[in-house]
Amino acid sequence: MKITTQYKDGNYAIDVSRGILEDKLTDYTSSYNQVFYLADKNVYRLHKNGKLSFIEDPILMEQGEASKYFDAFSNLLESLLEKGIQRNCLIVIIGGGAAGDAGGFAAASILRGVDYIHVPTTLLAHDSSIGGKTAINSRHGKNLIGAFHRPKGVVYDLDFLDSLPDSEMLSGFGEVIKHAMLRDQETVDALMMATKDGIDVNTVEPFIIKGIETKMDYVIKDENESGVRKHLNLGHTLGHAIEYRYKMPHGIAVTLGIYAALHISNALNQEQTFDLKRYYGYFKGLGYPVEELKTIDAEDMISLMTKDKKNQNTDRIGYIVMDSIGEARFTEIDQKLLIKLIKNLKESL
């Protein structure tokens, strides 16, 4: 399956399928003088005698989020320059969202920008394959330093997902759920049906593709994140606070955040639009610890939310609510009201 981005210019293809890695990469690399491979060291260790055996002498990146700290980033740049990278070279980044973020920012800034291809190896990375955002972390927060720099292509070989641990599948699937929720009721119903007995890569494949398409729709409508792109933050305002406080994987925290958003949407709209029992049962059945929402401290969560760079106004908290499946809406909720809403949510569990 191939998706092509729909920007005004600078478009690229996202190929999603099994077993496509080596062939697709050859299509890209043949037009460059030299190719530099960056690989998450854990991914490379797992696949160096298998799917990645054709790669010689990759530059290994620190695993996951560790690649996004300044020292790791400067080492990465120096390694590329040490090996003699020039403007007419291509960088291929193999790894999850963090590798894409740090490697993409390296590609953006080395020699003021060279081309790159991303090879996502996690389910979560389907989300970052669109949008062109690259970043590293500061001592003061995640993703605070970076650039907008689109890849020349994304080669998403689903074989990599077979070796993911369950918690990573569950985390990545959180964003798949989010994209379905932002799309329409039909997609959500089909997704819930397809995964009622658990998350299987082959069953989920069409929903990954739909997720990429949904995200693309939002990104293209609003490349500078001033308007509807905010809807992609569904589940993230509370999710980020939970992720930070309870060290929970990103997409798992987001899924708890989505459940909270449905509850809060019902409350604000004073209608039982969303069958909360049904979603609770579905999330719980897949393994999301929804019941832990009972233990969060509402005041603490709010205090973390106000540190988020998307909530610069401290009296009211920007929040994505849903009027129905497929109809998200940005609103600002007074802090005191939000505390009350979170307390009600806790009591409902």
Add this chain to the structure above:
Amino acid sequence: MKITTQYKDGNYAIDVSRGILEDKLTDYTSSYNQVFYLADKNVYRLHKNGKLSFIEDPILMEQGEASKYFDAFSNLLESLLEKGIQRNCLIVIIGGGAAGDAGGFAAASILRGVDYIHVPTTLLAHDSSIGGKTAINSRHGKNLIGAFHRPKGVVYDLDFLDSLPDSEMLSGFGEVIKHAMLRDQETVDALMMATKDGIDVNTVEPFIIKGIETKMDYVIKDENESGVRKHLNLGHTLGHAIEYRYKMPHGIAVTLGIYAALHISNALNQEQTFDLKRYYGYFKGLGYPVEELKTIDAEDMISLMTKDKKNQNTDRIGYIVMDSIGEARFTEIDQKLLIKLIKNLKESL
């Protein structure tokens, strides 16, 4: 005097005059939520009780090129984030070309890009006020990591030039000479006449403005440096090698490189287009150590040139020659021939 850039979009004003700093800055800063001042620590020390007394609590940058190393750069980013910079803030960078490079790259990458104003404090910085290039240095060479990120404005208050040491004036004036050479014979003659007794800020002012205009013409014709923008490298191919080997200030080495380029142009064109004696006498009279070209090692210079990121083909060296004043041309010179040409130059001195 006010110059406005002529890009397709994203244009900005370059104000060049004495005593304009505070008023012009106020025009810019009033439309932002918050302003962060970055200042070269030496410049700030010199002017904190004078021209810069209105600035409270600036972030001090390492002096000159020291600001362009990775540690200094990451400290700069962390300081900005520590102070709570947000997307709707403005950064004002006060310092020479190095401060503009490092500060501009900080502005480009913090929160994926915030607006900035450059306040150049050296003569050399008139050159970097156009072009939108920002960069820091790698262990493997200068300016290898960076971004294209244009300022929202340049406020060039010439009062700062009064406190420059002679060697810095001489260095900056090298680029003024280069821009005149790329423009036309009339400008070169007028410049030589105006500065026959030395370099004075007030006399040089109109030539600074012409220099900015000339650079802008080139940059706009060729924003991606694939064609005519290369002409701006006049004097730089050999100049960079001399700068590196003999630790000579940039613009002084470039001026030696310009003299060499005139000599080489005469030789390649087999015509005495350029009156070498006249230029030698002029450069020497201003204080440029042109005679030191006699001591350079031709093979060593060539070996340094092939490491330049603009000379990726190792058999032939890209070089800017002049057919006449105002008519520069990019050519590739065989290494052996270039060694011979440099040796001839040395013998001529």
